[in-house]
Amino acid sequence: MKQTKMPSMSACPRALQTVPWLIALCLPLVVDANTSGNLAYCLLWAFSAVGLAAMWGYGGILSFGQTAFFGLSGYSYGIFTLNYNDTWFESWLGLGAGLAVSVAVATLIGYMIFYGRIKGVFIGIVTLSVTLVLETFMSQTAGPQWAIGEARLNGYNGMGGMSPLTIPWPGGPLTLENASFYYLVLILLIAVYAVMRKLLDGPFGLTLIAIRENPQRAEMLGVDIRRHQLLVFVLGCTLGGVSGALYTIWGAYITPSTMGLTAAAMPVIWVATSGRKSIGGTILGTALLVWLSQNLAVYGSQYALILLGAILLIVVLAAPEGLLPFVTRQLKRLSSRTSDGTRHGGACLKREEGKS
Amino acid sequence: MATLPNVYSLVYQFGDNFAYLVLAALGLAVIFGMMGVINLAHGEFIMCGAYVTIIAAKRGVPLPLAMLLGAIAAALAGVIVERLVIRHLYDRLFDSVVATWAISLIVQQTMLLVAGPSIEGIGTPFGSFSLGDYSFSTYRAVLPLIALAILFGLYLLFFKTNYGVCARATIQNANIAQCLGLRTDRLYTLTFALGAGLAGLTGALYAPTMTAVPTMGSNFIVQAFVSVVVGGANVIAGTTPAAGVLAIIQTGLTASYGQLFGQIGLLVTVIVVIRLMPQGLGNLFTRLR
Amino acid sequence: MTTLLETRGLKKHFGGAHVINGIDFRIDAGEIRCVIGPNGAGKSTFFKLITGEHRPSEGSVMFLGQDMSHVLPHERIRMGMSIKFQIPGVFPDLNVRQHLTLSLHRAKDDRPESLDELLQRFMLENEEHVLARNLSHGKKQWLEIAMAVSLRPKLLFLDEPVAGMSVEETHATGELIKRLSAAGLTMMVVEHDMTFVKQIASRVTVLHGGSLLADGPLEDILARDDVAEVYLGKKK
Numbered sequence: 001m002k003q004t005k006m007p008s009m010s011a012c013p014r015a016l017q018t019v020p021w022l023i024a025l026c027l028p029l030v031v032d033a034n035t036s037g038n039l040a041y042c043l044l045w046a047f048s049a050v051g052l053a054a055m056w057g058y059g060g061i062l063s064f065g066q067t068a069f070f071g072l073s074g075y076s077y078g079i080f081t082l083n084y085n086d087t088w089f090e091s092w093l094g095l096g097a098g099l100a101v102s103v104a105v106a107t108l109i110g111y112m113i114f115y116g117r118i119k120g121v122f123i124g125i126v127t128l129s130v131t132l133v134l135e136t137f138m139s140q141t142a143g144p145q146w147a148i149g150e151a152r153l154n155g156y157n158g159m160g161g162m163s164p165l166t167i168p169w170p171g172g173p174l175t176l177e178n179a180s181f182y183y184l185v186l187i188l189l190i191a192v193y194a195v196m197r198k199l200l201d202g203p204f205g206l207t208l209i210a211i212r213e214n215p216q217r218a219e220m221l222g223v224d225i226r227r228h229q230l231l232v233f234v235l236g237c238t239l240g241g242v243s244g245a246l247y248t249i250w251g252a253y254i255t256p257s258t259m260g261l262t263a264a265a266m267p268v269i270w271v272a273t274s275g276r277k278s279i280g281g282t283i284l285g286t287a288l289l290v291w292l293s294q295n296l297a298v299y300g301s302q303y304a305l306i307l308l309g310a311i312l313l314i315v316v317l318a319a320p321e322g323l324l325p326f327v328t329r330q331l332k333r334l335s336s337r338t339s340d341g342t343r344h345g346g347a348c349l350k351r352e353e354g355k356s
Numbered sequence: 357m358a359t360l361p362n363v364y365s366l367v368y369q370f371g372d373n374f375a376y377l378v379l380a381a382l383g384l385a386v387i388f389g390m391m392g393v394i395n396l397a398h399g400e401f402i403m404c405g406a407y408v409t410i411i412a413a414k415r416g417v418p419l420p421l422a423m424l425l426g427a428i429a430a431a432l433a434g435v436i437v438e439r440l441v442i443r444h445l446y447d448r449l450f451d452s453v454v455a456t457w458a459i460s461l462i463v464q465q466t467m468l469l470v471a472g473p474s475i476e477g478i479g480t481p482f483g484s485f486s487l488g489d490y491s492f493s494t495y496r497a498v499l500p501l502i503a504l505a506i507l508f509g510l511y512l513l514f515f516k517t518n519y520g521v522c523a524r525a526t527i528q529n530a531n532i533a534q535c536l537g538l539r540t541d542r543l544y545t546l547t548f549a550l551g552a553g554l555a556g557l558t559g560a561l562y563a564p565t566m567t568a569v570p571t572m573g574s575n576f577i578v579q580a581f582v583s584v585v586v587g588g589a590n591v592i593a594g595t596t597p598a599a600g601v602l603a604i605i606q607t608g609l610t611a612s613y614g615q616l617f618g619q620i621g622l623l624v625t626v627i628v629v630i631r632l633m634p635q636g637l638g639n640l641f642t643r644l645r
Numbered sequence: 646m647t648t649l650l651e652t653r654g655l656k657k658h659f660g661g662a663h664v665i666n667g668i669d670f671r672i673d674a675g676e677i678r679c680v681i682g683p684n685g686a687g688k689s690t691f692f693k694l695i696t697g698e699h700r701p702s703e704g705s706v707m708f709l710g711q712d713m714s715h716v717l718p719h720e721r722i723r724m725g726m727s728i729k730f731q732i733p734g735v736f737p738d739l740n741v742r743q744h745l746t747l748s749l750h751r752a753k754d755d756r757p758e759s760l761d762e763l764l765q766r767f768m769l770e771n772e773e774h775v776l777a778r779n780l781s782h783g784k785k786q787w788l789e790i791a792m793a794v795s796l797r798p799k800l801l802f803l804d805e806p807v808a809g810m811s812v813e814e815t816h817a818t819g820e821l822i823k824r825l826s827a828a829g830l831t832m833m834v835v836e837h838d839m840t841f842v843k844q845i846a847s848r849v850t851v852l853h854g855g856s857l858l859a860d861g862p863l864e865d866i867l868a869r870d871d872v873a874e875v876y877l878g879k880k881k
Contacts, residue, residue, distance in 0.1 A: 062450065116631045121394060121453060125585055126630055132578060133623045140616045203750040210736050210747055217734035221751045221792065222722035261574055262464075265457055272454060302465040309461035316455045317444055 020284065024186055033178040037250070040182040042290045044246040046189055049270045049286040050196060050279055051239030057276030058205055059232045060212030065109070065127030066240035066267040068134050071259035072105060073098035073241030074248035075138070075153070081162040082151035088166040088173045095165065095245050102241030103234060110233040114226040131264050138256035158255035165249055176249075185246060189283065192239065196279050208232055240267070262305065269312045275322025285324055361488025366607065368492050371500035373610075373618075374603035378503045378596060379562070380576040381583035382510070383555030385595040388584055390527050390547045393442060393452045397460040398555055398580055399573020403467070405430040405556025406563040406572060413478050413563075423560035430556020431549045438548040443541065460573070467570035474569045481564060496565060506557070511592055523547055582622045586629045647674045649800045649831055650695065654704035657690055664690045666855040667704065672800065672833055677826050679842045679863075680835045682852035688835050689731075691852060692804050695833075696728050697721055709799070727798030731805045733785040737778035741769055741788055744777060748792040758795060767791040767821065783814035787821070794825060801825075803834045807841050819844040843867070 028036045048066045055061040080094035109130060113123055142155030153159060165184070166173040176184050199205060210218040211225050219225060248254045257263065274285025289308070296304035311323070319326035384398045409426035413419055437459060445452040482494035514520035526533040526543050534540050558576065566572065587598030602622055610618035650672040657665040664687050672678050682688050693699040695706055697718050706713045708724060716724070736744060745760050764770045767787045772780060780788065786806055793801055806822075807815040815838065822845050826832065836842050842849065842863075849866040851859040859872050866872055 062454075112627075112631060118630055121450060122585075122630055124453060125394075125581065126627055129582075129623045129626050133620055136616065136619050136623070203747065206739070206743060206747045206750070209739060213736035213738055214734050216730075217736065217789075219718045220722060220728050220730075220734070221748055222719050222796065223751065224719050261577075262461065265461055268454060268457070300469070302469045305465040306462050306469075309458045309465065312458035313441070313455055313462070316451050316458065317441065320448070320451060 017280075021190060028179040028182055036179040036182045037177065038294070040178075040185045041250055042287045042294070043182070043185045043189060044250060045243055045266075045270070045290050046283045046286045047192060047246070048240040048243035048267050049274070049282050050192060051236035052267045052271045053274075053276045053279055053282040054196060054200060054239075055232055055236035056271060057278070057282075058200055058208040058212070059229060059236075060208075061229060061233060061236075062121075062124050062268075063127040063233070063236065064124050064264050064268070065131050065237065066243075067259045067264045068127070068131040069102045069106065069237045069240035070244035070247070070263075071134055071138070071254070071256070073102045073244035074254040074258065075159065076101040077245045077248050078159045078162045078254055079148045079151040082159075083149040085163040088168055091163055091165045094162075095249070098245035098248075099238060099241055102238045102244075106234040106237035107230070110230045110237075114229045114233070128264065131259055132261070135256050135259040138259065156256060158253055160253040162248065162252055164252065181250065188242070188246075192242075193279060193283065200279065204228075204231075265312075266308070269308050272320075273311055273315050273323045275325040277321070278325065281322065281324045285322075359488065361490050364487055365490050365492075366611070368497055369607045369611070370603050372496055373606045374599055375496075375499040375503040376562075376576075377579045377583045377599035377602055377606075378507065379499075379558040380580040381587070381595050381599060382506070382558065382591070383551040383553070384580045385551075385584045385587065385591045386510075386554060387548055387551035389591050389594075390523060390551075391446070391544060392449050393445075393548075394449075394456070394581075395551065396453060396456040396577075397437065397463065398456075398551075399575075399577040400460050400463040401430045401433060401552045401555035401573075402559035402562075402576050403463075403568075403570065403573040404433055405559030406566075406568050407467075407471070407475070407559075408556070409560040409563040410475060410478055410568050414476075419478075419481060419564070423557070423563075426560035426563070427553045427557040430559065431553030433556075434549040434552025435545055437552070438545050442548060443544065446544070464570050464573070471570060474567055477566070477568050478564050493565075499561065502561065506554075507592065507596060514592070519546065578619070578623065582626050585626050648672070649674055649709060650833070651707045652695065652704065653707070655691075655694060655701055655706065656703035657687075657694055657699060658702050664855050665694065668852075668855075668857050670850065670857065670860075672831065674831050675826075675829070675847075676831055677822065677845050677847045678833045678850060679846040679848075680833065680850045680852060681837070681839070681842060682858070685854075686852040687855040688852055689804070690855075692802070692835050696726070696802060722796065722798075725799035726802065727793040727796050727800070728802045729786075729789050729793045729804065729806060731808060733782065733789060735777035735780070735785050735788055738776065740774050740776050741780070742773050744788055744792055745795060748795045752796050763791055763795055766824075767794075768817065783810050783818075786810065786818070790818075790821070794830065799831065801830055801832045803832060805836055806834065807836070807838055815841055816844070 027039060031039070048070060052063065052066050055063055077094045077098040080097040081091055084090040084093070109127070112118075113126055118126060138153065139156050141153035142157060144152065146153040146155070151159065151162075165176045165181075167176065168174075174180065200208070207218065207223055207228055210221070211223065211228055215225055244254075244258070247258070270286040270289050271282055273289060274282045276282065289311075293304040293308065296307060315323055380402070383401060384395060387393050387395045387398075405423075405426035407426075408429040409419075409422045412422035412425045417425065441455055441459065442452060445455055480493055480495050482498070484491050484493050485497075486492070514524065522533070522538050522543055523546075525536075526538060526540050530540055559572075566575075583595050583599045583602060586602060587594035587596070602625060605621050605625055606618040609621040648671055650670075652668055652670040655665055655668045655670070656663070668691065680688055680691065690699065694701055697713060697716065700714065708721070708726060711724070713721065722728075739747075741764070742760065745763050749758070749760060749763075761770075764773060767790065769784065769787060769791065772784060777785065777788065790803070790806065793803075803822075807818050810818065819841055822832065822834070826845075826847075834842075834845065846863045848861065849859075849863050850857065851866060851872050859866055859869055
């Protein structure tokens with residue numbers, strides 16, 4: 001009898017789960033500034049992936065709109081900071097603006113979808129349409145009349161030159177970049193991970209799973225399906241916005257191509273490959289896939305995209321629960337000889353289990 | 357006062373938009389309507405048809421034959437895709453969306469690698485004619501008529517041939533169809549190939565009018581799924597009126613505010629229609645009958 | 646005696662088909678009311694009208710004196726209804742323990758029953774960590790009833806709870822229902838199985854052709870000739 005365990009009942013002791021985080025915390029001490037910056041780049045996409053994993057893996061809501069919020073948030077940050085950049089405080093307000101816009105738009109769209117009883121694949125279509133509308137709109141904004149205050153939208157040329165995040169520091173404001181920016185992203189990621197785990201391991205997550213598995217039955221338990229779906233949707237989309245804002249801060253640049261069809265496929269690829277039912281697995285998988293794409297892109301971005309497309313295809317056909325869970329299962333099967341399902345004997349893969 | 361050239365200009369625009377919407381949507385509609393699969397690689401079948409047509413035409417093959425070759429090539433590609441990928445996913449329709457998206461990505465990027473960012477195109481045949489101050493491309497003026505002819509052909513196929521009856525039976529109840537001895541798996545392959553072939557035909561028809569780039573499919577995808585979503589799963593009674601309505605909206609918005617708003621208007625219509633009429637216009641028609 | 650549920654002049658038609666033709670019906674607190682009737686009598690439709698899946702064409706459904714016409718399904722649950730449909734509705738990917746954790750969480754009770762008590766009461770102690778998709782049919786039904794009961798409802802609706810069960814399981818379910826009633830739960834049970842009905846019912850309502858044929862205590866109904874003819878198909 002095959003039994004699955006809830007993520008919190010991992011066979012590995014809690015201490016082991018913190019190992020990857022500890023490694024991550026120590027990395028900047030052993031690599032140079034540039035590499036730290038690149039590592040931060042790999043990590044910042046994880047928020048968007050975590051958001052999609054929560055929506056899709058727990059709520060059963062496959063949204064193709066993560067990149068829409070990525071873009072909205074990024075542009076909001078840009079517009080805000082290009083207009084207000086006198087003090088260090090204002091860069092953080094810009095970040096807040098990006099998040100606020102994400103929450104507002106997600107609530108609007110989510111309300112229309114879930115209280116309008118749109119279900120299944122059509123949620124994907126609506127969210128994809130929204131993403132394409134935004135991309136189409138932004139791509140036509142190259143002319144000088146398209147500006148909000150000091151910030152020109154610039155169409156496909158992209159918006160650039162916005163100020164980075166700074167914090168007050170003895171001796172003058174400190175710009176968060178490279179190693180310090182990496183720590184910001186990492187700390188945010190740890191915080192988000194902790195919150196999501198608490199939320200999804202508890203009754204809220206259980207309710208989401210129930211809604212996904214059997215909506216009518218969930219209703220018979222008194223659950224207001226639409227409210228729960230809206231909540232997880234807003235949460236997931238806002239996390240997409242977090243990625244967008246951080247991306248814009250990292251590169252001081254954002255363009256409509258971050259909202260195109262190809263870009264919209266990326267979160268789906270990362271989450272499907274990592275295993276959408278595990279938050280920790282998603283973070284790890286996303287970071288690895290982004291790192292892989294970066295290295296392949298040196299040879300030509302087409303190779304990276306072809307590989308990602310191929311991975312996604314293989315995952316969908318052969319390992320729909322995700323590559324990491326699939327591999328974990330196979331390894332467990334190889335190493336464990338007992339048929340007693342409650343024991344998880346054999347090798348315990350630190351990275352996989354630790355993050356789950 | 358509306359003069360003939362002005363009126364005709366609007367008619368021409370409408371016809372142009374209508375043809376584009378219908379032709380872009382046909383392959384997608386057939387596959388979605390018959391099998392419930394949303395084929396996000398639809399654009400790539402269009403691209404396949406276009407490329408094969410251009411390559412054949414440049415080798416000296418007469419244009420109509422080259423277009424036929426393009427459609428057939430796409431149909432064959434469809435058979436391969438269906439056999440290798442789609443048939444494993446009929447019980448997981450959600451995953452078929454993701455899988456076809458993956459195929460789309462792979463094909464696009466591979467074409468970019470192999471064929472480069474663009475290939476030299478072929479010229480638009482038949483030249484142009486003028487009315488008043490306006491000049492119109494003869495070819496594009498004729499396309500709406502070709503689109504209607506194809507629709508009529510499809511109607512004949514679905515309602516007057518053996519294949520059509522079998523296909524419609526399978527859609528309505530695959531289990532019983534199987535019990536009656538219908539080879540549903542072959543039917544699905546044929547239908548998918550038909551959808552792919554129609555997409556290839558669209559690519560072939562538009563090949564003389566646009567630059568051939570590996571990502572050209574993306575231009576059609578938006579119009580395609582807008583028409584299918586608004587029109588519902590019924591290919592003839594749904595997609596066609598939907599394309600008509602959408603063409604009106606697009607022509608109107610473009611005339612008043614420009615291309616961009618025409619495009620956005622389409623996408624907003626999708627969202628509105630999904631919200632108000634989840635089954636699409638086609639359902640409305642069949643219920644009224 | 647408090648009336649928990651009442652229908653007045655309840656009618657339902659689908660197009661030209663009149664499925665329910667004016668039913669006046671009442672359930673008082675403490676009853677185990679069985680609703681029986683031959684196939685096509687309208688039992689399922691009647692059940693769906695009461696639980697809110699269908700809207701009445703005419704007439705009203707009143708729960709605790711309130712008109713239920715515009716009350717959404719999940720709101721009905723909050724008001725004290727609890728419903729178990731005919732087809733087992735469980736969450737395949739969750740185990741028994743998780744199901745009950747979920748329903749206990751929804752119960753919002755001051756003194757929630759302990760999960761272990763629930764497991765014992767519903768004979769599921771050995772299946773605590775089993776995934777719902779791997780449960781036997783009978784255990785799935787018990788799990789569903791357990792979830793429905795853990796919500797501490799005022800009125801529990803069961804639609805053919807022993808459909809597909811073995812004779813032993815049916816009897817065990819009957820005993821379970823009697824225990825629940827003894828603990829104070831009011832129930833309405835739509836059923837086919839007359840042995841089961843005889844085991845549990847306090848009052849019986851007989852539907853025929855969309856109308857109410859007979860309504861009364863179990864012994865009275867069993868003794869009536871017209872019920873026997875219509876339902877059991879024999880003349881006494």
